[in-house]
Amino acid sequence: MNTLYEHGTLAMLMAKNLAGTITLGELLKHGSCGLGTFEGLDGEVMILDNEVYQAESSGKVHHITDMQTTLPFASVHFPQDQHKVSLQNVNFDLLNKSFVHDHQLQNVFAALRLHGTLSDVLIRIAPKQERPYPSLLEVAKGQPTFPRKNITGTVFGYYAPAAFGSITAAGWHLHFLSDDHQYEGHLLSFDSDEMTGDYEVFDQLDQHFPVNDKEFRESDVDIESLREGIAKSEGHQD
Amino acid sequence: MNTLYEHGTLAMLMAKNLAGTITLGELLKHGSCGLGTFEGLDGEVMILDNEVYQAESSGKVHHITDMQTTLPFASVHFPQDQHKVSLQNVNFDLLNKSFVHDHQLQNVFAALRLHGTLSDVLIRIAPKQERPYPSLLEVAKGQPTFPRKNITGTVFGYYAPAAFGSITAAGWHLHFLSDDHQYEGHLLSFDSDEMTGDYEVFDQLDQHFPVNDKEFRESDVDIESLREGIAKSEGHQD
Numbered sequence: 314m315n316t317l318y319e320h321g322t323l324a325m326l327m328a329k330n331l332a333g334t335i336t337l338g339e340l341l342k343h344g345s346c347g348l349g350t351f352e353g354l355d356g357e358v359m360i361l362d363n364e365v366y367q368a369e370s371s372g373k374v375h376h377i378t379d380m381q382t383t384l385p386f387a388s389v390h391f392p393q394d395q396h397k398v399s400l401q402n403v404n405f406d407l408l409n410k411s412f413v414h415d416h417q418l419q420n421v422f423a424a425l426r427l428h429g430t431l432s433d434v435l436i437r438i439a440p441k442q443e444r445p446y447p448s449l450l451e452v453a454k455g456q457p458t459f460p461r462k463n464i465t466g467t468v469f470g471y472y473a474p475a476a477f478g479s480i481t482a483a484g485w486h487l488h489f490l491s492d493d494h495q496y497e498g499h500l501l502s503f504d505s506d507e508m509t510g511d512y513e514v515f516d517q518l519d520q521h522f523p524v525n526d527k528e529f530r531e532s533d534v535d536i537e538s539l540r541e542g543i544a545k546s547e548g549h550q551d
Numbered sequence: 552m553n554t555l556y557e558h559g560t561l562a563m564l565m566a567k568n569l570a571g572t573i574t575l576g577e578l579l580k581h582g583s584c585g586l587g588t589f590e591g592l593d594g595e596v597m598i599l600d601n602e603v604y605q606a607e608s609s610g611k612v613h614h615i616t617d618m619q620t621t622l623p624f625a626s627v628h629f630p631q632d633q634h635k636v637s638l639q640n641v642n643f644d645l646l647n648k649s650f651v652h653d654h655q656l657q658n659v660f661a662a663l664r665l666h667g668t669l670s671d672v673l674i675r676i677a678p679k680q681e682r683p684y685p686s687l688l689e690v691a692k693g694q695p696t697f698p699r700k701n702i703t704g705t706v707f708g709y710y711a712p713a714a715f716g717s718i719t720a721a722g723w724h725l726h727f728l729s730d731d732h733q734y735e736g737h738l739l740s741f742d743s744d745e746m747t748g749d750y751e752v753f754d755q756l757d758q759h760f761p762v763n764d765k766e767f768r769e770s771d772v773d774i775e776s777l778r779e780g781i782a783k784s785e786g787h788q789d
């Protein structure tokens with residue numbers, strides 16, 4: 314059984330629930346690789362082989378070892394049953410079209426991990442918010458972006474079916490971490506001549522809710538604006 | 552940890568994937584109470600305390616013991632940590648408004664089980680479909696309904712947050728089974744002077760996918776029409 318564990322939902326972030334509701338220590342019990350953000354939407358988190366990296370909105374990347382750090386939203390898994398892939402001319406267009414089609418990912422959750430040199434890359438990093446928290450959509454309006462050229466590292470993240478677009482980012486949600494651990498963030502666009510790695514299809518999504526969090530239980534989700542808001546805040550550029 | 556297990560999604564049913572993709576035997580490993588439908592959208596299934604009842608579209612109710620019977624879609628759980636409730640003047644309006652508000656269910660999955668006498672009740676039963684399968688929406692157009700007055704039994708089912716409305720029925724999804732096991736179906740409307748029972752809030756949704764089913768993997772979901780279609784086919788009347 315290949316399981317993807319998700320704590321919190323994008324719907325919660327849209328409803329301004331940015332308080333951390335799971336500790337990093339608890340999260341890592343459910344996976345050794347993953348993506349997320351810290352309390353207050355503080356940066357972009359990438360977990361690779363149990364090592365946790367957080368890019369803050371200055372662009373600086375931290376290696377996080379404090380297991381009491383909390384997150385409002387994160388997805389993790391323990392890699393298994395991976396299929397090796399070797400891709401040429403890699404970008405979001407390739408991943409969105411031929412990759413999803415060739416491996417028939419459109420209706421399932423999947424993980425993807427690719428390594429290689431990117432000729433061009435653009436990431437964005439969410440800036441930390443203070444109470445009273447804004448919604449994810451408001452935060453998304455003013456997020457710093459960081460371009461690079463000719464940088465080697467790891468593209469990692471998840472694919473989610475369109476029907477789950479109110480809960481998590483529909484389609485690809487990928488981060489990039491450079492091999493020197495100095496550059497990391499939410500991937501907006503990239504180009505690479507060649508990348509190799511693996512993907513994995515999940516049988517099951519374990520969607521966990523912070524049911525004992527009073528703010529979460531009390532908050533109202535505006536379902537009408539939810540999907541549009543998520544598309545605007547979690548999308549990539551091509 | 553209170554977990555709701557769901558096999559398949561309404562998005563799959565909307566995409567005409569009505570083939571059974573889990574056996575009853577496997578399903579019951581994940582819960583002793585639940586709701587679902589059999590292959591081909593054959594009727595309305597209610598599982599109470601490990602006993603499986605299926606109403607077929609003639610209105611007849613069967614006690615199902617063949618564990619090889621398959622289902623395309625079902626939700627089950629093992630009851631625990633229930634909160635007792637005693638309600639007066641019970642109908643969908645009460646459940647949708649004050650019950651959800653009083654127990655702050657709007658952002659979580661929950662189970663509800665109530666027993667009592669209904670002065671008035673209307674159920675519908677999905678008719679079995681043959682290949683090539685239509686979508687859930689097409690089936691929903693011509694479903695037989697069955698009214699009753701003064702009938703005693705169990706209202707059972709689940710509450711799902713609005714953000715999950717493309718995956719499962721948002722809001723309440725309830726079935727009714729009479730104490731004599733002769734009348735069962737998807738609850739469209741009801742009225743009762745007094746009902747007692749319990750509800751339970753889930754920490755986690757375990758959403759399982761039939762990833763080895765070729766038709767499921769290949770099918771295309773029309774996300775634009777999905778939400779509207781589910782609202783039309785899975786709604787109740789008040």
